[in-house]
Amino acid sequence: MTDITPALSCSDRGTIITIEVAAGSKTSCFPSGFNEWRNAVGCRVRAPAVEGRANREVITVIAGAIGIEHSRVRIISGSTAPVKKILIEGMTPDQLRSVLALS
Template sequence: MNYRDALLQSGDDVQISLDVSPGSKKTVFPAGYNEWRNAIECRIKSPATEGKANAEIIKTIADYFSVKKSDVVIVSGAISGQKKIKISGVSLEDALERLLGDLGE
C-alpha cells in the first residue's frame, strides 16, 4: 500500500485525504488505509449531524499532529465521508513518518 498517495505537500502545509466513518464506537485515527480511495481511514464517535463529526475530526487531527485546532482546516468534503484536510505547520515528511509508524509500515 502506498500511503503517500493520501498526502500532498501544499506550500508549507500538508493535505491529507480522509475516508471518515462517523458514529463509530470510538474515535480512531489513523484507522487504516482505503486503497480504492487513496485515503487514510478515520473513525469518529460523533454523529454526522450539526457539524459534530467535523469538529471532532479537527480536534482529533490537531491532537494527533500536536498542532492547534486552528491549524487544521477541512478544505473539501464538509458534508461527505471523503474529506481533504489541510494541516499548517506539518511537513509532508513528518506527516508520512508519523502515519507510517502508526499504520505499521
C-alpha cells in the same frame, strides 16, 4: 503501517491529506487504516454526522494524533461527505508520514 503517500499532497501552507470518515463509530481513532481505492486514510469519530459535530471531532482527533494545535487543522473540501481533504498547516508530507508512522 501502509504507505499513505497517495493520500498526501503538498500545499504552499502545509500538507493536504485525504481522509475517509466513519461517523458514529464506537471509538475515535486516527489513522484507522487506508482505503487503497480512494487513496484515503481512515478516521473514525464517535460523533454523528449532524450539524457539523463529526467534522469538529475530526479536527480534534487529527490534531491530537499529530500533536498540533486545532487551529492548524482545517477541512478544505468534503465538509458534507465522508471523503474529505484536510489541510495540516506548517507540516511537510514527510513530517506527517513520520508522525503517523509512530501512531
